[in-house]
Amino acid sequence: MVPLSYYLVLGGILFACGVTGFLIKRNIITIFMSIELMLNGVNLSFVAFAAQWGKLSGQIFVFFVMVVAAAEAAVGLAIIISVYRTRETLNVDQVNLLKL
Amino acid sequence: MAGAVNLLVQRHPINSALSLIVVMASLAVEYLLLGAEFVAAVQVIIYAGAIMVLFVFVIMLLNAGEEERTKGSRVALLFGIPGMLVGSGLIAWILLQRSGTQAVEAGALPGPPKTIAWLLFHDFLLPFEVTSVLVLIAIMGAVVLAGHAESGAPAKREG
Numbered sequence A: 001m002v003p004l005s006y007y008l009v010l011g012g013i014l015f016a017c018g019v020t021g022f023l024i025k026r027n028i029i030t031i032f033m034s035i036e037l038m039l040n041g042v043n044l045s046f047v048a049f050a051a052q053w054g055k056l057s058g059q060i061f062v063f064f065v066m067v068v069a070a071a072e073a074a075v076g077l078a079i080i081i082s083v084y085r086t087r088e089t090l091n092v093d094q095v096n097l098l099k100l
Numbered sequence B: 001m002a003g004a005v006n007l008l009v010q011r012h013p014i015n016s017a018l019s020l021i022v023v024m025a026s027l028a029v030e031y032l033l034l035g036a037e038f039v040a041a042v043q044v045i046i047y048a049g050a051i052m053v054l055f056v057f058v059i060m061l062l063n064a065g066e067e068e069r070t071k072g073s074r075v076a077l078l079f080g081i082p083g084m085l086v087g088s089g090l091i092a093w094i095l096l097q098r099s100g101t102q103a104v105e106a107g108a109l110p111g112p113p114k115t116i117a118w119l120l121f122h123d124f125l126l127p128f129e130v131t132s133v134l135v136l137i138a139i140m141g142a143v144v145l146a147g148h149a150e151s152g153a154p155a156k157r158e159g
Helices: A004-024 A028-053 A057-087 B002-009 B013-033 B037-062 B074-098 B113-122 B125-158
Strands: none
Touching: A004 A028, A004 B013, A004 B074, A028 A057, A028 B013, A028 B037, A057 B037, A057 B113, A057 B125, B013 B037, B037 B113, B113 B125
16 A cells, blocks of 8 residues: 555656756757656646545546647647747757747 | 656657656556556556657657757756755655555545546536537647648748
8 A cells, every 4th residue: 555645756756857857958849748747747646636535536637637738739749840840940049039 | 757857867859758658658557556547548548649649750750859968057056956855855754744644545446437437527517528629729729830831931931
């Protein structure tokens, strides 16, 4: 039997890794993957709490988070492709203007 | 967790993507241990399936190379890392102290898809419909963003 706090700590570690990657990475795709990592960390704590309190609403919420993440990934990757076509770079340091 | 750290360490995006797949798969196992079968299945299908395929596609399409190393600021190195270590250690210690006694039983919560579906289509029907609209908007946005640049780029070159 694994205590609840272990799941929460693991979720926190995943979230922290996501934040770190978001801040230190220079590649826009890797930054995007860090966002997914953060969402996963939150999802883990959602499921852990759902199991703790015996309520299924947490799992429903995880489902919604996943749907939103999928939509976000589709739109974000489209934006990345569009940015790459106009600028020919994936480095966020060089993408510092909204206008070309 | 090792996969998550690997995601940060790797400099090539494709390696990061592969380690992210490792994280997704181990999280799915984690959900199964917690008794959330439906969430585990959805995790594998949506994340490890759809989203990661999308990522790998874009990485291949854009021919992403290694990212160049930039110099971080000294202040961040000096204060950030000890601060982060202290903060995370504090949070972990508090969590382990306060709620370490309550144990989540493996498979404690029966989360069969039938119950979840009932809940989803009765109590959460409105959010469900709203997400369907959201997904539709996302599809349209993706098509417009990715498709418009293709037709717009030659026109700009002419002008």
